[in-house]
Amino acid sequence: MAQAARRVQQWAARHNLGGTGGAAKLVLGLIIVVVLLSAILTPLNNRSGAGARLRPPLATLATEKFYNAHHAPIGAFASFTLGYKGASGGLGLELAGPANQNVYVMLDACDGSRLDALPFFPIDSGGGDDGFFSQMGNALGERVSSRVVAYPDEAISRTLRADSDTWRAGDLTFRILSPVREVPDPSSAAATDAALEQALVPAVLVELTVDNSACDTPRRAVFGFQGSDLSAGGRRMDEALLGRGVAGVAHGLSYGLATDAPGALAAQGFALRDVLGDAALENRTFALGNHVVLVARAPPRAVTTFRYAVAFYRGGRATAGLDASYYYTRFFSSLESVAQYALDHFDELRAASLAADALLERSSLSANQQFSLAQAIRSYYGSTQLLLASNKPLWVVNEGEYRMMNTFDLTVDQLFFELRMNPWTVRNVLDTFARRYSYTDEVVFPPGEGDAAKTYPGGLSFAHDMGVANAFTPAGRGSYEQSGLRGLFSFMTHEQLVNWVLCATAYVHATADGPWLDAHTETLQNALQSLLNRDHPDPAKRDGLMSLDSTRCAGGDEITTYDSLDTSLGRARGNVYLGGKTWAAYVALEHVFFSNGMEEQAALARGQADKAAATMTAAFNAAGPGGHLPAVLGTGGSASAIIPAIEGLAFPKHCGAEAALDPRGRYKEYLAALKSHLTAVLRPGVCLFRDGGWKLSSTSDNSWLSKIYISQHVARAVLGFPSNDAAAAAADAAHAGWLLHPRESYWAWSDQQLAGVAIGSRYYPRGVTSILWLDEAGAQGQGVTMG
């Protein structure tokens, strides 16, 4: 318990990036609750024997509908987040979490006695007129004339897909459409400005349909919000910048709504009462009010659909450390111009969105898988940011609630999605890492192994990230890594080196981009040499795995991306998760060097791949029948059972080296060992939670969905595990259930789940690893490719 609490305190440090005091304390408080819960749950999970009956997930798609989802443009670091009850969503730009704004979606009752509202702001419908606005955070006046009543939960239905999110309640249908589409390569001559403009317009669409066919009077449909930036205020959009017949409301220069609904009023007030009550029409545009709404009027005896653009805009310089603006500022000069464009191109944008939905529906994914993938894609896009620096495109994926920029150990996981959608973004990130965020180090043996005082040549590697919260760090250093540490916040030198190799070789394989490969052949050679140097200075003593730490650690230990999980996955040296990815890097290097006619380097890489496979196979075999590959080999290692031992198997196919996965091929023993390993560990009490969810490490309740998704794919697509048995279904249901947690689903898609409860890496982009599921036989059989 004490250890768990301390570990969680370290977690809290990671949570608190940029947080304020109160928030940090809240987080700490929640975490302590979670630790206590975990202390109760852990015995259930860890101690129950194999074959214990699965516990169904607490939350399911059938029972939960009020969870947040991003509705995000591509590359705008913006999200219209909605779905969790109360003021829990709203229009967020560059935020680490939901904007926590009131969002108003309302419809007059047919008899005009009240307004029915979706529950996205605090509504106290119980107390008559007094209760009407008392929860709305506004001063009260005397001009109350209508009541707002929340639709009952049971009257509300929701359908979430990758690209549409549809709410139905009474006569109201409220649908948000967001883009899932390829972004053309801006540096390609083939990419027209028109295509770029359409892919990058920083807006999402809304359709609000009123079924007024049974009603004899017009009814008002209301869509609006209350902004939250302290340095700005509510306003109506500038009519001079909008087209004829378009009305808009905004908060500052950064976000707002517009509609072309005929005769719609852009209204504004201190309170909803002031704009929806009986105030004179001219007083409904009271510029001091921070509650802004668009009021459209649905005619009687008809079904009418109104169209809206939810727009975002950040003009001018957007970043520090490296001067960049949003790429979309090439096309749009103001929030109004964004909104107008989205309305003008509504039909095309809408059709593109719904096409993406259809692709997902045609896949053979289960409902739980579709839900997880849809949430993951949404959260990913909310973190994406296409910038323009020195007149060149600069692609950034921000790290969810942490907002680190292009965290490399996320890039390598998002790789599969990006190669499918827009591989040039992978190239762009690799170029930025190579140009600005690479470094050369030396390496040392850990204490007790070799001469700890002596340094050896290391070589090329890459920083963990490129900065945080729109502030680029200086060249050669990211924001995360610190020296002298043995856990969180230490360096990931070896891991990021491997990540560059995997991303680069996968990019080359996906695109056949010869010129880029030529430009980076030397980088790949340097990478190979750097990998060798980190194995052992004496070639004869190399075993394919990492054995020396970077001098940047200054006496500390290098860590892996799983830094915060536990020692079974945290330490890099001798780690079989990193070992598997290192093997994959060697395999990929062999392929690319061989294809390039560099046979000597190819042989060197192949030799290292062989050694890595042999080392890990031997370690597995040493565990004896029914045993598993220990998590960390060597002195001070860990005997834990970890699922990510198999993670590296995800890469060879994408790097053009699918032959390495042939169960009768060169690495058949290693593959067989990993299959046996997974078979041994994938059972309750070891690497399965009681709800059937996957537990990445036998010694930690902290399990990461993005990584689970990869390993699920590897298990099925590489190791031949069944994709449609009860265990697979239970796992998918459990994983979806974690995202539907009644409290933590506020964070939309979250990665780190402590016994199924999100505790970190929330509001996070990494879940698009689930795109790999579309590569599996069932999905492939239907010929599905997205984008």
Place this chain on the structure above:
Amino acid sequence: MAQAARRVQQWAARHNLGGTGGAAKLVLGLIIVVVLLSAILTPLNNRSGAGARLRPPLATLATEKFYNAHHAPIGAFASFTLGYKGASGGLGLELAGPANQNVYVMLDACDGSRLDALPFFPIDSGGGDDGFFSQMGNALGERVSSRVVAYPDEAISRTLRADSDTWRAGDLTFRILSPVREVPDPSSAAATDAALEQALVPAVLVELTVDNSACDTPRRAVFGFQGSDLSAGGRRMDEALLGRGVAGVAHGLSYGLATDAPGALAAQGFALRDVLGDAALENRTFALGNHVVLVARAPPRAVTTFRYAVAFYRGGRATAGLDASYYYTRFFSSLESVAQYALDHFDELRAASLAADALLERSSLSANQQFSLAQAIRSYYGSTQLLLASNKPLWVVNEGEYRMMNTFDLTVDQLFFELRMNPWTVRNVLDTFARRYSYTDEVVFPPGEGDAAKTYPGGLSFAHDMGVANAFTPAGRGSYEQSGLRGLFSFMTHEQLVNWVLCATAYVHATADGPWLDAHTETLQNALQSLLNRDHPDPAKRDGLMSLDSTRCAGGDEITTYDSLDTSLGRARGNVYLGGKTWAAYVALEHVFFSNGMEEQAALARGQADKAAATMTAAFNAAGPGGHLPAVLGTGGSASAIIPAIEGLAFPKHCGAEAALDPRGRYKEYLAALKSHLTAVLRPGVCLFRDGGWKLSSTSDNSWLSKIYISQHVARAVLGFPSNDAAAAAADAAHAGWLLHPRESYWAWSDQQLAGVAIGSRYYPRGVTSILWLDEAGAQGQGVTMG
């Protein structure tokens, strides 16, 4: 009580501009407390007979030192606010109140056992290491190595002047210097870019002196903060943009600190412990941390002063509705360039600041007056904003916590300060009102007087303001005025017309700007005609005061700037406050027309001035011996006693018509009546609070400091009231005491004081009316002019 509560609810509506729910509720809660307090205090104030012993103010300069003060550049809508305990100040840009950030000002104890800190963040020094950071809103770790202890209150001294704010505690002296200086007219050929750059640099200076003469070890001096913008994070300034040897920390692109202290470290961490404890040096620049500090090292056995720039920056487009950027972006391309400039020009900027201080000190103002004036000037500058629109300068003063832009009834009060410092800003605002925010209306008689259904020609007037929170309203309309109302938020058509006349004629008198007068002679003629039309459509029935309301009111009543005080000052029609200013406008028009050879118009204006004076003199005389001029004349008027009946007398001298103030001249009866009026009302229970403070209306406890300052000046400089008797001293002490209120002094300078407790118009620019005090005999005798 019920009425008071309702009035206060209306107040709350005004408070809640842009506020969030919680804040609004808090405000409402506070107001209710204030109303209750007021209910208790009111009998004491109102019922005590004449001659009752004065109650000394609760808070005095001798007892209070922890109040907030702005430290603001000119024209940047920015403030480094500091002084109230706790996280109550910080670096605010475009905010409606203090930024509520932790501000760190600390010095190592000589023995290195602890850091002593000024109390501008929550410090719990009681609990040893555990208590050290527990109040700082950060996750705890294990690397605690030093303790922070707050300096005891009694060890801290503070000296606030207009231009410097100096804190002394132990061996630490922390002084903030901010500009009080003329801004050259950017459209004048004589204004060099260098002079503009220096006047407008969006930075204030800090000197931190360490007296280490008795100590044998170096000691760290720490200055830093924790930023609060949700879309940004802490960062170190970009070294590539700073000069050699300069270190800086920032939050996003918008604000930060830099120093040229030799060897200073720009440090950053999750918690102060991480940067001030024993972490490795390279880990003290942890880019994920939101706590940013500059750490300088004072050598032993020496007194050392370190210099800092506190810099602000908003690049690109800054406003909606009308596309404008900050004027300073002509000179500065980044936050770093601002900070570097301020450090490079530290000596000149410092000297200019201290020169302004010296001017105030040489005046004959009392300590209480100096304090009030200093706070007022600071809050004014924090609200100023010089923009660049269509390549032309655009001057805006934001309305404190309400952030309305160029509220015209504030402009006319800030006039006296601006004419002294930079009269071109008055011209600039007048031009913007004339060009974009003027309108032409018709007028109607109120119900029961004349034919209420009939409209008559009205004429030229001006909107209340130009927008709010950086969003300009469309041409011809401000953000505030609404139709159909009889109080708050109604139109101020007549008042703003008078305000344009007074500002324009005062500007012409101060500058002898003939070309501008020529360009606006027609405007002034239109203004005269509009005034006449609002008096009576039948010239024979005119009495010099306003009798008809604008049709913009749509059945409501026009209001005055005192909208929220009570009916004695709220209604415009027949109001003797507005009557006095209308008289002054006619007097000023007579002067300007006569000087311009337009004798017919001059005579018309003079005739109206005569009628206004006669009407009000007659009303005074009708009250009988010892009586007072009733606040609002005519049907539905008010018999209250109001001090602002004399306010209009402040203008003739500034408009070139000082002859009108000759006690033996043309208006001698009016002047005598006002002198008798003031004598009659200026006593406890009528227009004095029990603490000696001035109570603007006998029927309201809501009294406004900016307006009190004007009337104090008129009483002494025009009506010959003593400036150095006990009553005058008590009033000044009371007024200073209100600003020092233990809770409300969080808001720096506030205008609306309910029985001495700030309830609105907080963080407000209007108090610079106190500059008029420097015109009085005592001050003039020493030949003081500022700027």
